[in-house]
Amino acid sequence: MPVLANYVSCVCTGNVCRSPMAEKLLGHALAKENGPVSSLQVVSTGISAIDGNSASANSIQALKKVGLDLCNHRSRKITRDLVDASIVLFCMTDMHRDLLNRMFGDLDVPILLFREKLPSVRHQIPDPYGQSLNAYENCRDDLVEAIPSIVSYLRNLVETLPENQ
Numbered sequence: 001m002p003v004l005a006n007y008v009s010c011v012c013t014g015n016v017c018r019s020p021m022a023e024k025l026l027g028h029a030l031a032k033e034n035g036p037v038s039s040l041q042v043v044s045t046g047i048s049a050i051d052g053n054s055a056s057a058n059s060i061q062a063l064k065k066v067g068l069d070l071c072n073h074r075s076r077k078i079t080r081d082l083v084d085a086s087i088v089l090f091c092m093t094d095m096h097r098d099l100l101n102r103m104f105g106d107l108d109v110p111i112l113l114f115r116e117k118l119p120s121v122r123h124q125i126p127d128p129y130g131q132s133l134n135a136y137e138n139c140r141d142d143l144v145e146a147i148p149s150i151v152s153y154l155r156n157l158v159e160t161l162p163e164n165q
Contacts, residue, residue, distance in 0.1 A: 006039065006040050006041060006085075006087055006161075007040075007041050007042075007043050007082065007085045007086040007087065008026065008030075008040050008041070008042045008043070008086065008087060008088055008090070008154065009042075009043050009044070009045055009078075009082060009083070009086040009088070009089045009090065010022035010023050010026065010042065010043070010044040010045070010090050010114065011044070011045055011046065011047065011078060011089055011090065011091045011092070011096050011100065012044075012046055012047075012091070012092045012096065012127070013046055013047055013048050013049075013092075013096070013127060013129075014046045014048055014049050014050070014053070014075065014129065015044055015045055015046030015049035015053070015075035015076060015077075016046070016049075016053050016054070016055050016056045016059065016073075016075050016129070017055070017056050017058075017059050017127065017128055017129050017136070017139070018092045018125055018127065018128070018139060018143070019044035019045065019046060019092065020044050020055045020059055020070055020073045020075075021055075021059050021062065021063055021070070021136075021139065021140055021143055022044060022090065022092075022114055022143050023042050023043060023044035023073075024063055024068045024069075024070055024073075025063075025066075025068065025140070025143050025144060025147060026042045026090075026143075026147060026150060026151075027041075027042040028068060029147045029148075029150075029151055030042060030151065030154070033151065033155075035155075035158075036158045036159075036161075037151070037154050037155050037158050040087070040154060040158070043082070044073075044076075045076050045077065045078040045079075045082055046075055046076070046077060046078065047077075047078055047096060047099050047100070047103070048077070049075040049076055049077040049078070050075060050077070051074070051075060051076050051077055052074050052075060052076075053074065053075040054071075054073065054074065054075075055070045055071075055073040055075075056129065056136075058128065058131075058132075058133050058135075058136040059128075059136055061133055061136070062133065062136040062137050062139070062140045063140065065137070066140070066144075078100075078103075080104060083100070083104055083107065083109060084109075086109050087109065087110075087157060087158075087161065088109060088110045088111075088112060088153075088154070088157060089107075089109055089110070089111045089112070090112055090113070090114045090150065091111060091112070091113055091114065092113070092114055092124065092125040092127070093113070093124045093125065093126075093127075094113070094124060097111045097112075097113065110157075112153075113125075114143060114146050114150070115142065115145070115146045117146070117149035117150060117152070117153050118145065118146055118149055125139060125142050125143065126139070
């Protein structure tokens with residue numbers, strides 16, 4: 001992957017369930033925006049991912065039900081280059097955030113939970129891997145609920161980037 005500025009990276013464990021769904025959902029929302037925020041590139045990655053795996057069948061099905069195609073997704077393990085090219089990392093759990101800090105040390109990039117900007121007390125998104133389609137749909141819905149708060153956060157973040165000042 002070429003190193004470019006302005007990645008928004010969604011991070012989970014294996015990059016076959018939560019983060020690919022987050023990538024598609026957030027990318028879809030940003031494509032509808034105006035201004036600099038619409039030029040952000042949303043990507044997904046996994047802390048323990050094996051490069052090249054397809055998205056899980058239930059992730060594909062859960063997004064198909066809302067009109068998004070995840071069939072061409074291929075997993076990728078997080079790298080230092082991707083972290084350095086990201087303006088923010090959105091994790092699914094506190095464990096992901098802790099592991100990123102251990103793997104890469106002190107980072108200048110914000111590391112947030114995907115649901116962190118919501119007023120709810122439930123900010124973590126449990127892993128649906130190996131569970132029923134219903135669990136994947138619940139995961140998808142948890143992601144969708146967070147999208148407006150993330151888009152708002154990204155609008156503000158983009159305004160502070162040097163190239164937009």
